[in-house]
Amino acid sequence: MKTASAPATLVTGAASGMGRATARVFAAAGFRVVLADINADAGREAADEITSRGGEAHFVRADVTKPDEVANMVAATADRFGRLDCAVNNAACPPDSDRIVDADVEVFRQVVEVNLTSVLACLKHELAQMVDQGGPGAIVNIGSIRSFRARAGSPAYTAAKHAIIGLTRTAALECAGTGVRVNAVCPGAIDTPMLRGSRSARGDTEAATTARQGELGTPEEVAHASLWLCSSASSLVTGQALVADGGYLIR
Template structure:
C-alpha cells in the first residue's frame, strides 16, 4: 500500500483530516492513506465522508469515518477520543474544514455570516489543535499538525473580510502553537492554498459567470488552477518525518500568486 519509502512515508501513523469529504480534504485523506497512514475521515457531510472513505478502501488503504461539526467543542473532543478508540493513538492531523467565504464589503457585512465563517474557519482550528495536542502530549510522543490557511492569510482580498480575518488568524495560531509545543516534539505548520480546483471554487465561478480561462491567469503564474492533489502533497510532507525540522512555517501552494 505504501507508495513512498523512507522519511516521506507515513506507515504506522494515525491521521485525522477534517473537511475530508471533498476537494483538498478528500485528496489529502487519500494521499495520507496511500503513504501508509490509518486515516480518520472527518466531515459533517455523511455522504461525502463515505465517498472518501470508500475511495481509500478501494485503494487498499485504512480509513474510518467520524462525523463531526468542528465548530462544536464537544464534537471535536469526541472526534479525537474516537480516533484513539479506533486506532490507538494520534500522530498527525490536517485541519482543513472550511465554509465558503463571505462576499460583501465591510460596510454591508452580514454579521451572521461573519460569525459563521470565523466559527468554522478559525475557531474550529483552535478547537482541533487543543484536543489534538492534548492527545499527543498524553502519548508523550512527537506529532505533526497542519492547519490549512489560504493565500488570503497574507494577501487580503476585497469583499472577504471574515474569511481574510479567519485565515490571518490561522497563521497566528499556527505560529503560537509551534512556539509552545516544539519543546515537546510537536510540530505545527500551515499550508496556504491559492486558486485550487475544488467544488467551492467552481461554485464561485458559476455564481460570478467567470471561467477558468478568464480567472486563472490573474491567480497563477502557470495560468491554471491548482489541483487538490498538489495541496495534499504539501500537507503529507509536513506530516511526515521528512519535515522533522520544520515548524511554525506557512507553505504556500499557489502557483506563484504571492510573488506578484
C-alpha cells in the same frame, strides 16, 4: 490492512476537495486515516474509496464548530488507532462575498466560526492527545493565499485565514520541545467544489480566475505539501506557513 505502526492521521473536511485528496494521498503513503466531515454520505463514500484501494480509512461524522463533536472526533481517532500522530485541519466554508460597508455581522461570525474558531477547537484536543502520548506529532492547518493577501469583498474569510497563521505559530510555540510540530499550508486557487461554487456565485469564469491567480492547482498537489509536513523529512520545521500557489504571491 496497515500495520499498527503506520502513522494515525485525522483529516477534517475530508468528504470533498482538498481534504478528500489529502486522505487519499496519506493513505496511499501508508498512513491510517480517519476522515471527518459534516457530510456523512460523501465522507463514507470517500473512506470506502480508500479502503477499496487497500488503504485503511474510517469515517467519523463531526461538525467542527461544535466543541463536543470535535472532542469526540479526536477521541474516536485515538481509540481507533491507539494514538494520533498527524492531523490536517482543513474543514472550512466558502468565503463571504460582501464588502465591509455591506457586511452582515452575523455572516462574519459564522465564517470566522467555521474557518478559524473550529481550528482552535481541533488544535486543543489534538495537541492534548499528542503531548499526552509523549509525541512525536505533526499538525497542518490549512490557510490560504488569503492568509497573506486580502481580497476586497471577503473580510471574514481574509481575516480568518490571516489568523490561521497566528494560531499556527502560537500552537507551535506552546508545544516546542514536546516533539509535536504545527505548521500551515496555504493554497492558491485549487480546483475543488468550493472554488467552483464561489466562482459561479460571483459569475466568474475559469479564465477569469486563472487570469487573476494563475493556473489552478490540483487538490493532490496541496495534499503532498501537507504530507511532507507530516513526515519525518520535515522534522526541523515548525510554526511555518508553506505557500502552495504556483508562484501567485511572488508575482
